[in-house]
Amino acid sequence: MPTLRPGTILDRKLECRSPDERRAQLGAGLAVTVAHAWKQAPRVRRALEAARIDPRDVRSLKDLARLPITRKEALPALQAEEPPFGGLLGTSPGALARLFMSPGPIYDPQGHDGDFWRFRHALAAAGFRKGDVVLNSASYHLTPLGFMLDAGARALGCAVIPGGVGQTELQLKTAAALGATGYMGTPSFLFQLLTKAREAGIPLRLEVAFVVAEMLPESLRADIEAFGVRCLQGYGTADLGCLTYECTEKGGWHMHPECILEVLDLESGQPAAPGQPGELVATIFEEAYPLLRLATGDIGALAPEASCACGRTAPKVAGLLGRVGDAVKVKGMFVRGGQIEAVLKRFPEAGRFRAVVTREGHVDHLAYEVEVPGPGTGGLAEAIAEALTAEVKVRGEVRLLAKGAIPEGAKKVDDRRVWK
Ligand SMILES: [Zn+2]
Structure with a gap:
């Protein structure tokens, strides 16, 4: 087995803070976001009013459970009813950096922050670092994934090759010619590239990979790592950005330090106990798109172990277990x-x-x-x-x-x- 590149902790103060500090900071983020959304996002204001919630009373994480949940699967209907972003946008569409369309259709906004979707922590955890040349094989076309990963890598100081989807041979030649050391995209495409490179005798210098959007079975990870490429994964959605990511200890995905992620029992809607499956419901503190308690439709479970040898203190989600409803x-x-x-x-x-x-x-x-x-x-x-x-x-x-x-x-x- 080749030696794999180590991962790094991008922001020790944030990722290794104490659980109390974590709760306090997330609570403060929630209070600011609710106040902002109440002012800027008409649907949020109406929902809070209907639930008789005064935004000034939302002060800490304890107040989270009172906030109404919005279902991701309802977004196409909400957006059709109140175009273009369903009354959930925290700014005006023309003030955004980019606007996207994901299948559904669901329209997704991008604000002007450098790393709007917060992928830099995940990429650092996977071993990406300043000076890497990174092949990004996620789509830049209409859907946001390409730009999501691109922004995270550039925030770390990497240079990105915007490969997009398909054209395997061309991407392979380009990655080799430009000396790519990092890869972002689906694990299956990465495996295809590595296999093709070996067959064709094309020297690829890949050392790290961050993979998303597909299951990563351990058998596939082992096949990829046998090429000497560290391969870690993350989870996020087009609307919410990065929500969890693996560290080199694996054994689950750390919750992203800059968002609130709940695992809610599918029947009762109450927080699920560690090990018990529940729906992942996320709140992000993004000014341009202040989503409060968006139910992703993805089912996960909290990992039972709270602490991790990597030093990060955020709880871990033990992988994804499926989808609520029929989407696959x-x-x-x-x-x-x-x-x-x-x-x-x-x-x-x-x-x-x-x-x-x-x-x-x-x-x-x-x-x-x-x-x-x-x-x-x-x-x-x-x-x-x-x-x-x-x-x-x-x-x-x-x-x-x-x-x-x-x-x-x-x-x-x-x-x-x-x-x-
Ligand atoms: Zn860890």
């Missing part, structure tokens, strides 16, 4: 049953359907099974595939099946991947 992440994008249904409604021939997600050699595979009345009519599968790819943003194979082939009540998105 495929190749880094959420695939929702409702979204597929809406597309298929445009095809009168289409009957019952399901999306089947499998995994072959560390790569996700998506197939849409669609029942049709007779044998496939000319070009129908291709037309459906094209319409679905445009909407869902993940290329999938369409299989036309005879009526009755899909059992009644079958899951709309059938995730058959096995992680080990």
Whole structure:
């Protein structure tokens, strides 16, 4: 096993503070954010008024549980009702740095802060440092992930190659020619790059990788680290930015020091005990987008161990356990049953359907099974595939099946991947 580059703690004062200090600082952040959102974000003001909450009474973390929860899955409807950001924006759209569209559709704002989505701590933890040349293989196109990681790396003093998605050969050649030492993107694409480089005899100098948007099974991590590349992961969303990240001790992801992350029991809505699954609900202190208690739809569990040998004091989330509802992440994008249904409604021939997600050699595979009345009519599968790819943003194979082939009540998105 090659020696891997060590990680670093970017901000010791913040990441290694005592639990009391942590609670006090997060509480102060909450108070400021609630006061600001009440002034600037009309929907927040209405929600607080409806709950009879005076923003001046929100002073510490103890007041958090009184604040109403907003569901991420409701954002498309809220944004359609009150465009463009559902009355949740803390500034005017023209005062933003960038505006994005994620599948849903959900529109995401970026404010002017250098590292708006707070990824620099996560990247430092993974071993990124000033002077690294970093290949960023996340998309810069409409969705924000590319810019999210880009901003974090540049805040650390890294230089970024904006690779984006696809064009494997070209990205590989570019990374080699420019001497990239870091990689950001999905783990499956990283593995493809490393494998291709070895096959083609192209010298890659990668030493560190920060991977997101996909599951990272330990088998894949081991395959990547066998190339001498430290590979750690983080978790965040397009609206909330970075929420948790791994340190080199692994064993869970530390909560980001500059946001509040709750793990709430799926039935009672009360804080879930360590080890118990719950929905991740986040509050961020971002002036441009002061999101209070946004329920992500992601299910996680608090790690039982509070302290970590790395020195960070923030609690850890022991990985992600799935999604509330039917959305499943495929190749880094959420695939929702409702979204597929809406597309298929445009095809009168289409009957019952399901999306089947499998995994072959560390790569996700998506197939849409669609029942049709007779044998496939000319070009129908291709037309459906094209319409679905445009909407869902993940290329999938369409299989036309005879009526009755899909059992009644079958899951709309059938995730058959096995992680080990
Ligand atoms: Zn740690």
